[in-house]
Amino acid sequence: MTIRLRLALQGRRNYRIFHLVAIDQRKARDAKPAELLGIYDPNLKPGETVKTIQWSVERIRYWLHVGAQPSKRFVKLLELGGVLQEGHPYNSGSPEHNFLPPSQASSSSAPEVEAKAISA
16 A cells, blocks of 8 residues: 555635645545645635645654655645755656666666665
């Protein structure tokens, strides 16, 4: 069972909020999660200038430590909140994740890719 950290959509139309959840990756977007990790409210209330995120940083770090894979949007929120520092292994655009398929890697015209071990 692969656990994924992602957003679950909640709320009424034109006033959506997102629950940050740990859930089996095969389940639907709004299915019952294994754990609720936080709430992201992108809506601004009158007089406010900041969007609100309430989360359990300790539990998010636990799930990342045991191998849960965060979605791209989840990673973006963690970066904005300062939970993930620069150089984290979850950036999908980093060169460490851009490997060639095995059929292309064996050809002589393919560039060499150096794999780096990332210490936790």
